[in-house]
Amino acid sequence: MLRVLHKTINIKQRCFSQTLFNHLETSQYVKLNQISLSRNFSTKLNEDNQLERIYYGPLTPQIKGVKFFSLGSSIAGLIAQPILIKEASTIGSTSLLIAICSVVGFFTFVTPILLHIITKKYVTEVHYDAATSTYTATTFNFFLVRKKISFKPDDVEVPDIPGMFTTMFAKGKPLFIEARHFDDPLHYAKIMGYDKPIDFKLGETDNEDIKK
Structure with missing residues (x-):
């Protein structure tokens, strides 16, 4: 009788320990999945939040x-x-x-x-990526599809005489933006090159004129 009870207790202990192990393993697996999902989700959010809208037409x-x-x-x-x-x-x-x-x-x-x-030159939005110091301007093409162009301040050329609906050239593409619609005017100054030192050179003098 004692042997039968002892065997029954051992069997029940094994079943209980196996069930507990399976439960812990399952809960640990769920936690690991939750952690991995949360990490992936946070990474996607961080990637989306890298771009900050600084301008809206x-x-x-x-x-x-x-x-x-x-x-x-x-x-x-x-x-x-x-x-x-x-x-x-x-x-x-x-x-x-x-x-x-x-x-x-x-x-x-x-x-x-x-x-x-x-x-086609009108910029609807400008986003700024602080990690790479890159601006992304958005325009509409002929079929009303958004077209984006990424550039840095060094890629911008400001014409001496602005053309019709043209404020600047970004990588050779004419764009039209307005300074008053920037959330931060410093971005406009940086894009247009107003933060650079002013060149007061009125013209180059020929060497012959210098000798005379």
Whole structure:
């Protein structure tokens, strides 16, 4: 009887210890997964938070709306153009057909191109990466897709006579920004090179003039 009780107790102890071990192992595995997930998640957050938005163009919503309307009207014009030409050809008037094609073609092709020429230089946002001292400017392309260009202050060239809707050239690309819409004016001064020493050189003197 004692041997049977002893065996039963040993079996129960083994089952309990095995269950406890499995429970501890499972909980430890869960904790390790939670730690690894938290580390990965924090790393992604840190990567996303590296870029700080320092500039926002106030005309961004208006430009987006106008370009969207222009692209929509162009698509509608392309769809309706064959129908309008067919209806105008039934009338038999060549001048009317030319007038209709001119009006439809203007709103279908010319308007989006003109809007793109005017708005392609407008910077909607500027982000700053403090780790690499790199600025990232965002603009819209012809199809209203965000286009980004990364540059450093050394890549910026400020023209002596600014062109139409052009404040600076970043890696040769003309961009338009406004100083008053920067969160920190020091970033604008750094981009435009105002923090560099001023060159008061009024012109170079030839060696012949110096000898004379």
